[in-house]
Amino acid sequence: xxxxxxxxxxxxxxxxxxxxxxxxxxxxxxxxxxxDPQFVAxxxxxxNDYAGRPTPLYYATRFSELVGFKVYIKREDLLHGGAHxxxxxxxxxxxxxxxxKTKIIAETGAGQHGLATSMVGALFGMQTKIFMGSIDVERxxxxxxxxRLCGAEVISVTGGTCTLKDAINEALRYWTSNVxxxxxxxxxxxxxxxxxxxxxxxxxxxxxxxxxxxxxxxGKLPDIVTACVGGGSNAIGIFSAFVNDKxxxxxxxxxxxxxIATGKHAAPLNxxxxxxxxxxxxxxxxxxxxxxxxxxxxxxxxxxxxxxPEHCLLRDNKRAEYVAVEDDAVLEIFDIxxxxxxxxxxxxxxxxxxxxxxxxxxxxxDTVVIVNLSxxxxxxxxxxxxxxxx
Amino acid sequence: xxxxxxxxAELKHPALIPFFVLGDPDFDSSFEIIKAAIDAGADILxxxxxxxxxxxxxxxxxxxxxxxxxxxxxxxxxxxxxxxIKAYKDIPIGLLMYYNLIYQYGTExxxxxxxxxxxxxxxxxxxxxxxxxxxxxxxxxxxxxTVFMITPNTEIERAKRIAEKCTGFIYTVSLLxxxxxxxxxxxxxxxxxxxxxxxxxxxxxxxFGVSTPQHAKSLADAGADGVxxxxxxxxxxxxxxxxxxxxxxxxxxxIKQIKQAIQLN
Ligand SMILES: Cc1ncc(COP(=O)(O)O)c(C=O)c1O
Numbered sequence: 325x326x327x328x329x330x331x332x333x334x335x336x337x338x339x340x341x342x343x344x345x346x347x348x349x350x351x352x353x354x355x356x357x358x359x360d361p362q363f364v365a366x367x368x369x370x371x372n373d374y375a376g377r378p379t380p381l382y383y384a385t386r387f388s389e390l391v392g393f394k395v396y397i398k399r400e401d402l403l404h405g406g407a408h409x410x411x412x413x414x415x416x417x418x419x420x421x422x423x424x425k426t427k428i429i430a431e432t433g434a435g436q437h438g439l440a441t442s443m444v445g446a447l448f449g450m451q452t453k454i455f456m457g458s459i460d461v462e463r464x465x466x467x468x469x470x471x472r473l474c475g476a477e478v479i480s481v482t483g484g485t486c487t488l489k490d491a492i493n494e495a496l497r498y499w500t501s502n503v504x505x506x507x508x509x510x511x512x513x514x515x516x517x518x519x520x521x522x523x524x525x526x527x528x529x530x531x532x533x534x535x536x537x538x539x540x541x542x543g544k545l546p547d548i549v550t551a552c553v554g555g556g557s558n559a560i561g562i563f564s565a566f567v568n569d570k571x572x573x574x575x576x577x578x579x580x581x582x583x584i585a586t587g588k589h590a591a592p593l594n595x596x597x598x599x600x601x602x603x604x605x606x607x608x609x610x611x612x613x614x615x616x617x618x619x620x621x622x623x624x625x626x627x628x629x630x631x632x633p634e635h636c637l638l639r640d641n642k643r644a645e646y647v648a649v650e651d652d653a654v655l656e657i658f659d660i661x662x663x664x665x666x667x668x669x670x671x672x673x674x675x676x677x678x679x680x681x682x683x684x685x686x687x688x689x690d691t692v693v694i695v696n697l698s699x700x701x702x703x704x705x706x707x708x709x710x711x712x713x714x
Numbered sequence: 715x716x717x718x719x720x721x722x723a724e725l726k727h728p729a730l731i732p733f734f735v736l737g738d739p740d741f742d743s744s745f746e747i748i749k750a751a752i753d754a755g756a757d758i759l760x761x762x763x764x765x766x767x768x769x770x771x772x773x774x775x776x777x778x779x780x781x782x783x784x785x786x787x788x789x790x791x792x793x794x795x796x797x798x799i800k801a802y803k804d805i806p807i808g809l810l811m812y813y814n815l816i817y818q819y820g821t822e823x824x825x826x827x828x829x830x831x832x833x834x835x836x837x838x839x840x841x842x843x844x845x846x847x848x849x850x851x852x853x854x855x856x857x858x859x860t861v862f863m864i865t866p867n868t869e870i871e872r873a874k875r876i877a878e879k880c881t882g883f884i885y886t887v888s889l890l891x892x893x894x895x896x897x898x899x900x901x902x903x904x905x906x907x908x909x910x911x912x913x914x915x916x917x918x919x920x921x922f923g924v925s926t927p928q929h930a931k932s933l934a935d936a937g938a939d940g941v942x943x944x945x946x947x948x949x950x951x952x953x954x955x956x957x958x959x960x961x962x963x964x965x966x967x968x969i970k971q972i973k974q975a976i977q978l979n
Contacts, residue, residue, distance in 0.1 A: 342865040501891035614818030
């Protein structure tokens with residue numbers, strides 16, 4: 325490997341030997357192409373004409389009135405496929421194409437990454453297999469249907485907790501048997517090097533645009549930038565542009581599920597310990613022996629026991645603050661925000677909105693907050709409905 | 715304590731190395747099963763400590779991990795079971811496990827405690843030589859041998875570097891993929907053994923997919939210094955859970971068949 329993929333003590337590539345050549349090949353290809361003018365031009369065209377970039381930075385008038393300060397929404401929900409995931413999939417898909425790979429695999433939780441991968445698989449004419457936990461297959465059935473319509477094969481994974489972590493286990497196992505011709509399109513800024521670096525690069529368009537749009541609109545930088553944190557890709561995508569702006573506060577929001585104290589959550593930055601899983605050293609939800617714990621969150625896309633290594637470093641060096649909000653607050657804000665703005669936020673993204681709402685009337689009126697609305701909530705309508713009936 | 719070196723020097727045939735998940739299906743049955751394997755002719759034991767997320771393992775060993783964990787296996791009990799096995803017979807033991815369990819225990823302390831319990835080496839499935847610095851020094855300090863994996867897609871220069879870091883043996887993976895029984899021996903394995911024989915004198919033990927006496931025999935013919943049989947043996951446990959008492963004899967019978975096949979050399 326060209327570099328060791330470290331973010332302080334975090335990151336690395338803790339994988340079985342059989343995967344090393346594939347990661348080396350991917351790293352080499354990434355560094356070869358990511359600044360290549362043709363690659364950059366191709367990706368820009370795809371971002372603009374296929375995905376719908378740039379996405380607007382929208383001033384949420386009524387929501388701002390409600391909370392008592394200025395809230396701007398980065399509209400990643402308007403992207404093709406309905407979430408930020410397409411940014412990464414177009415980037416990695418183009419990389420796969422430049423590497424002359426013809427088969428792609430991916431894991432998915434909410435189904436948003438699986439869907440984005442399936443779209444890109446269709447776009448590039450690549451054979452696509454999606455690994456998805458059986459519980460997620462059930463709770464995100466609409467996305468499963470869409471993936472199949474794009475021509476992807478969806479494999480329901482029944483091992484372990486039947487969620488995202490197990491889908492990753494199974495995708496990694498499949499990859500070890502098919503390393504030669506298969507490109508693993510990892511969905512978040514986590515996993516073994518070079519994925520955290522690659523995924524951050526392809527998601528950094530969110531932050532670059534948001535920073536520029538904010539300066540154009542209000543002539544200054546925001547006071548706070550906030551995003552939900554599952555594996556960490558939408559958050560690192562928007563944070564990356566502001567990390568060097570010392571006066572901009574960065575707030576990552578993890579899922580507190582039923583409450584941190586209950587243990588039924590998926591908030592490793594708030595309540596995990598450093599450990600190693602899926603190729604990377606990171607904060608991790610585990611018992612005292614190091615067995616990985618079950619996680620719980622209303623949002624399938626955040627239901628993961630680990631978190632990207634760069635967020636672990638940003639937490640430890642205090643450049644970013646990581647908070648957690650509970651399912652109930654998420655459901656409440658889903659309703660409030662939709663009624664305020666006529667925009668359905670994904671339950672994942674609703675976490676960052678819920679944190680903003682928790683600051684209601686606590687921040688000065690001229691405070692400017694940018695929320696990364698990572699996806700739209702159409703996929704979650706059933707879950708929200710079911711939880712209301714209870 | 716018997717070393718790998720002594721074992722490989724004494725043997726006139728490749729070492730027979732069965733794999734078990736410690737505590738599968740429960741502590742006491744596991745001890746009986748492993749004793750039977752030793753009596754039937756195992757030369758070295760490869761033992762796993764169950765992990766919740768075994769990414770290098772196929773369905774058979776995944777299920778064994780789940781059984782062991784459900785049966786109450788944990789790190790402390792694994793150590794206890796190893797001590798009991800060593801008290802029964804001084805046979806070399808290699809652990810095969812995932813890094814997080816070691817890291818949580820405290821890497822140095824884990825190596826020291828398990829060396830003291832009678833373990834000869836610890837192969838970490840999700841740690842390559844690129845991060846060997848984190849473990850090689852404390853392993854050496856604890857008096858452990860080092861074992862790393864080489865796979866059919868490992869480039870020759872890298873294979874040389876791996877071989878240099880192995881003091882015990884090279885865990886040679888016969889195929890591209892995860893653990894699991896296979897009908898056919900991978901056609902990648904003979905060329906791999908030949909490539910490795912040309913670059914190193916470190917013993918070459920072959921595992922993953924080795925399932926039948928015929929497989930073991932052809933590996934012996936190809937020059938392997940050891941054959942590691944995992945999923946096929948663990949499957950015997952899985953298939954006889956409703957009659958646990960019958961398992962030791964069935965495992966013993968299978969191991970004798972393998973032994974016979976590799977002694978024919
Ligand atoms: C809309 C949306 N937001 C956020 C996430 C969480 O992922 P990440 O933390 O990588 O942005 C997901 C994952 O599926 C998602 O679908």
